[in-house]
Amino acid sequence: MTEDLSKVDLRILDQLQRDCSLSSGELSERVGLSQSPCWRRLQRLKDEGYIRRQVALVNPSKFGEFIYIFAYLRMVTLTDAQREDFLRKVELTPEILECHAIFGEMDIMMKIIVPSMDWYQNFMFKTLLKLPGVQNVQSTVTLTELKSTTAIPLRLGMSRTAE
Numbered sequence: 745m746t747e748d749l750s751k752v753d754l755r756i757l758d759q760l761q762r763d764c765s766l767s768s769g770e771l772s773e774r775v776g777l778s779q780s781p782c783w784r785r786l787q788r789l790k791d792e793g794y795i796r797r798q799v800a801l802v803n804p805s806k807f808g809e810f811i812y813i814f815a816y817l818r819m820v821t822l823t824d825a826q827r828e829d830f831l832r833k834v835e836l837t838p839e840i841l842e843c844h845a846i847f848g849e850m851d852i853m854m855k856i857i858v859p860s861m862d863w864y865q866n867f868m869f870k871t872l873l874k875l876p877g878v879q880n881v882q883s884t885v886t887l888t889e890l891k892s893t894t895a896i897p898l899r900l901g902m903s904r905t906a907e
Contacts, residue, residue, distance in 0.1 A: 749794070752777055754898045756785055757794060761895035764798040801894065810857050811885060813864055815872060816850035818880040826876040833875055839867065850882065861885070 749757075755775040759766060766774070772782035789795050804810050822830060834843050834854075842855040854872075858864040864883070872881050 748792075753785055753789060753794075756782065756789065758895075758898050760786075760795065760798070761898075765800075804857065808859065810859060811861065811864070812889060813856045813858060813886065814884045815854045815856055815868070816846075816882045816884070817852040817854070817872070817875075817878050818849070818882075819851040819877045820879050822877040830876045837871060839871075850880075 752775055756771065759771055759774050768783045768786070769779055771786070772779040775782060777785070786795075834840055839856050839858060840854050841857055842853075844853045845851065846853045856864070856867075858867060868881055868883070872878060
């Protein structure tokens with residue numbers, strides 16, 4: 745919970761969301777803390793699960809042209825075993841970048857990256873419609889990405905934190 749985080753902790757998280765390759769010296773300088781206390785806070789943030797993992801964000805355009813598609817799936821009622829199978833298959837499908845359970849007419853929303861519409865049509869019939877419990881798929885093709893970020897707005901929790 746953000747109630748357990750100080751403003752310094754939030755500054756550390758904010759800087760890491762911008763660039764997780766910062767050395768502990770660079771990080772401590774940017775947040776206004778000496779290196780050892782900054783490193784201890786960083787370790788605590790990792791140990792307490794505020795930092796899940798640190799990754800490099802690869803630029804997709806360096807690998808060619810891609811299309812992002814949002815696929816909305818209507819599902820039948822699944823058994824626990826079918827639900828686990830569905831989740832495992834989604835996790836093992838690298839083209840599915842995100843998968844969310846949603847309210848409304850559809851049950852699942854996926855963000856999928858594909859090289860072409862022909863490729864997606866094949867993927868839809870051979871992969872999506874064969875996932876356990878999938879009854880229907882509706883797709884929305886994006887024209888262009890206007891904003892993309894992995895950073896969450898930490899300032900929303902700033903007013904509830906201790907100094």
